[in-house]
Amino acid sequence: MGRTIAIANQKGGVGKTTTAVNLAAALAQLSHSVLLIDVDPQANATSGVGIDRISVRKTTYHALLLQQPLATIKTASNFGFDIVPSDRNLAGAEVELIEVADRDVVLRNAIAPVKDSYEFILLDCPPSLNLLTLNALAAADSLLVPVQCEYYALEGVSELFNTLARLRRAVNPRLKIEGLLLTMYDERTNLAPAVAADLRSFYSGLVFKTTIPRNVRLAEAPSYGKPIAYYDAKSRGAEAYFQLAEYVLATMTRFAKFRLISFSPADNSRARHSTRLSLRSWRSRFGPLA
Numbered sequence: 001m002g003r004t005i006a007i008a009n010q011k012g013g014v015g016k017t018t019t020a021v022n023l024a025a026a027l028a029q030l031s032h033s034v035l036l037i038d039v040d041p042q043a044n045a046t047s048g049v050g051i052d053r054i055s056v057r058k059t060t061y062h063a064l065l066l067q068q069p070l071a072t073i074k075t076a077s078n079f080g081f082d083i084v085p086s087d088r089n090l091a092g093a094e095v096e097l098i099e100v101a102d103r104d105v106v107l108r109n110a111i112a113p114v115k116d117s118y119e120f121i122l123l124d125c126p127p128s129l130n131l132l133t134l135n136a137l138a139a140a141d142s143l144l145v146p147v148q149c150e151y152y153a154l155e156g157v158s159e160l161f162n163t164l165a166r167l168r169r170a171v172n173p174r175l176k177i178e179g180l181l182l183t184m185y186d187e188r189t190n191l192a193p194a195v196a197a198d199l200r201s202f203y204s205g206l207v208f209k210t211t212i213p214r215n216v217r218l219a220e221a222p223s224y225g226k227p228i229a230y231y232d233a234k235s236r237g238a239e240a241y242f243q244l245a246e247y248v249l250a251t252m253t254r255f256a257k258f259r260l261i262s263f264s265p266a267d268n269s270r271a272r273h274s275t276r277l278s279l280r281s282w283r284s285r286f287g288p289l290a
């Protein structure tokens with residue numbers, strides 16, 4: 001049965017789409033069957049794999065609001081995995097879903113018939129905790145959180161985990177945390193290693209060993225409509241996403257036994273407390289940032 005991973009963080013520009021596209025490509029290169037679902041009206045994952053948004057006929061919108069089967073919407077990318085594209089109309093889904101019965105689990109129901117056809121289903125979420133993101137979290141087996149090593153990173157993660165705790169109570173008690181992925185890591189700055197160290201100390205086992213470096217090739221690849229492995233396979237970015245895929249695969253067995261680390265509300269409030277302390281200590285170390 002496929003493992004559905006929601007790639008979410010309500011902050012924009014932290015590397016969600018970059019991670020979704022490149023993890024999909026790397027898993028496919030390692031001979032795994034992958035479906036990438038673009039759940040963001042901005043449709044960056046769609047254009048990032050070279051699909052022209054204008055030419056797309058059916059999108060995630062059709063699955064969520066017109067009950068069309070994903071199997072008839074998905075299309076093959078040129079990179080060994082399938083994609084359910086998105087376009088701007090998906091923004092309307094946010095409002096229209098409010099009227100729908102069981103509005104939190106529409107995506108989960110849409111995925112159910114194809115869940116056995118793929119080993120991995122990756123969900124690229126929009127940059128907010130809206131109904132589309134909630135649908136993705138309700139449909140997912142696990143949550144992968146890209147985190148940019150910057151000043152407010154910890155606050156965002158803490159807010160996301162509060163949502164996760166609520167969601168576990170309400171619609172998806174089995175939702176696991178796949179991991180926190182440090183993205184756009186720049187070891188030349190003082191701040192990145194400090195934030196990384198704090199994240200690792202608060203969320204220890206939850207932070208992936210693999211860190212994604214800031215790499216200009218990763219930023220260029222989408223404008224060519226290619227995952228990094230097809231744009232510059234020798235780049236540090238390509239190497240990092242390949243490593244991430246191997247790590248995700250290595251945790252498969254653990255995951256199958258449901259031993260992947262869970263996160264309790266108590267841990268979260270401890271982290272929040274420490275976060276405030278550490279924000280103070282950052283201020284004294286680095287001064288006010290804004």
Ligand SMILES: Nc1ncnc2c1ncn2[C@@H]1O[C@H](COP(=O)(O)OP(=O)(O)O)[C@@H](O)[C@H]1O
Nearest residue numbers: 012013014015016017018184213214215218219
């Ligand atoms: N590791 C990285 N190094 C350099 N640029 C990156 C990296 N990851 C993402 N980017 C760039 O940063 C911007 C935001 O990334 P994106 O994946 O679109 O974030 P999100 O989906 O969270 O909004 C994009 O222009 C992307 O190409």
Ligand SMILES: [Mg+2]
Nearest residue numbers: 016017040044
């Ligand atoms: Mg995005």
